Amino acid sequence: MRRKIVAGNWKMNGSLKSNEALLDALKKASIPNNVDVIIFPPYPYLIQAQMNLQSSAIKAGAQNLSISEGGAFTGEIAGNMIKDIGCNYVLVGHSERRTLYGETSAIVAQKTAAAIKQQLTPVLCIGETLAEREAEQTQNVLTEQLQAVIEHCGIEIFSKLIIAYEPVWAIGTGKTASPEQAQAVHAFIRCFIAKSDAKIAALVQVLYGGSVKASSAKALFEMPDIDGGLVGGAALDATEFTAIISAAS
Ligand code: PGA
Numbered sequence: 001m002r003r004k005i006v007a008g009n010w011k012m013n014g015s016l017k018s019n020e021a022l023l024d025a026l027k028k029a030s031i032p033n034n035v036d037v038i039i040f041p042p043y044p045y046l047i048q049a050q051m052n053l054q055s056s057a058i059k060a061g062a063q064n065l066s067i068s069e070g071g072a073f074t075g076e077i078a079g080n081m082i083k084d085i086g087c088n089y090v091l092v093g094h095s096e097r098r099t100l101y102g103e104t105s106a107i108v109a110q111k112t113a114a115a116i117k118q119q120l121t122p123v124l125c126i127g128e129t130l131a132e133r134e135a136e137q138t139q140n141v142l143t144e145q146l147q148a149v150i151e152h153c154g155i156e157i158f159s160k161l162i163i164a165y166e167p168v169w170a171i172g173t174g175k176t177a178s179p180e181q182a183q184a185v186h187a188f189i190r191c192f193i194a195k196s197d198a199k200i201a202a203l204v205q206v207l208y209g210g211s212v213k214a215s216s217a218k219a220l221f222e223m224p225d226i227d228g229g230l231v232g233g234a235a236l237d238a239t240e241f242t243a244i245i246s247a248a249s
Contacts, residue, residue, distance in 0.1 A: 002205050004221065004248040005162065005228035007123060008039040008235025009063065009091065009209075019045050023052045025238030031057045032249030035228070038089050038123075039235065043077055047085050061089025064097060065120070067110040079118035090115050093145070094125045095168045105148035112161065113153050122161045123230065124149060125209070126189075130169035138167075139188055146192060155196040163206045164230040165189060170210025172232060179219045179226075182208045186225035214243035221248050 014022070019041065031037055037058045041049045049060040066076035082090055092115060093108035103111075108124070115122040126145040128138045142165075149157065165185055170177050177185075186206050194201035208220050209230030220226050228248050234240040 002203065002227045003036055004034060005036045005038065005205055005207055006241075006245045006248050007037070007061075007089075007164070007207060007228070007230045008241055009094070009230055009232050010039065010041045010045075010235060011063070011096070011232060012042055013236055014041060014045055016045070016048060019048055020052070022236065022238055023049060026058055026241065027053070027056045029238070029242040029245065031245060035245055035248045037245055040089070040091055046082070046087060050086050059087070059089060061087050061091070061120075061123070063091050063094070065090050065092070065111055065115055067107065067114050069114070069117075079114050079120050083118045083120060088119075088121055090120045090122055091164075092122045092124055095127055095166055095171060099129075099168070105145050106152070108145070109148045109152035112149050112157065116153070116157060116160055123164050123207070124161050125164045125166050125230070127166040127168050127171075127210070133167065133169060138185065142185070142189060143192060146189070150196060155193070155200060158193055158197070158200045158204050161204070163189060163204060164209050165206060166209035166230060168210075172211065174211050176211040176213070176216045176220070177208070179223050182220055183223035183225055186223065190225055212244060214240050214247065217244045217247035 038061050040061050040063045062082045065079045070078050092111040097103040112122045128141040132141050190201050205227040207228045207230045208226050212229040212231045213234050
């Protein structure tokens with residue numbers, strides 16, 4: 001039985017003051033026993049979230065990490081630093097990293113390996129653009145993104161990570177994939193992994209991301225291959241995010 005996960009990607013939003021209010025509101029929410037909740041604040045606020053959430057079931061993670069372990073890499077953050085402040089999760093390969101900052105599937109595979117080396121759980125983000133979907137390239141794009149990780153890290157790594165399927169056309173656009181559209185892709189992802197290892201494929205958690213709202217969450221999370229959500233905009237609103245958490249229980 002795969003546990004449900006609701007993850008909140010804060011992206012480049014927040015301040016000490018606004019985070020405090022959001023974290024306090026989230027701590028007051030009741031977290032169902034069968035749901036894991038993880039938030040991903042910007043780096044400068046990670047320790048604020050980590051300390052604030054110490055007595056809470058909610059976990060904090062980082063939005064990105066370096067492929068390097070330390071040294072002369074100005075502006076980079078190493079996985080062991082994320083681990084050092086007590087965090088256990090990190091996003092890798094978010095579509096904004098891939099499209100705006102040139103992260104190729106090969107780099108994303110190296111970041112996945114770097115995370116695992118530090119015993120962090122990577123949330124590996126994959127997904128196609130609108131043009132790719134319209135050209136019926138969705139499965140090819142996902143295959144390339146997954147294959148790069150399999151080739152660099154081996155299939156066993158999929159027993160130590162979480163996948164987030166995020167169609168780029170649904171991110172921040174208000175256009176959620178329909179539960180059936182998302183389910184079809186999630187089933188494809190699971191089948192693709194099953195070709196290498198059926199046991200790992202059955203256990204890997206695959207989250208859906210892209211304009212998830214409280215109003216759309218339940219129908220998505222009820223789909224057999226959707227194990228929760230990676231939530232952007234709606235994760236900044238405590239009422240909305242709490243309702244999404246409830247929808248996963
Ligand atoms: P969104 O973002 O919910 O605002 O579409 C999701 C994400 O980018 O992870």
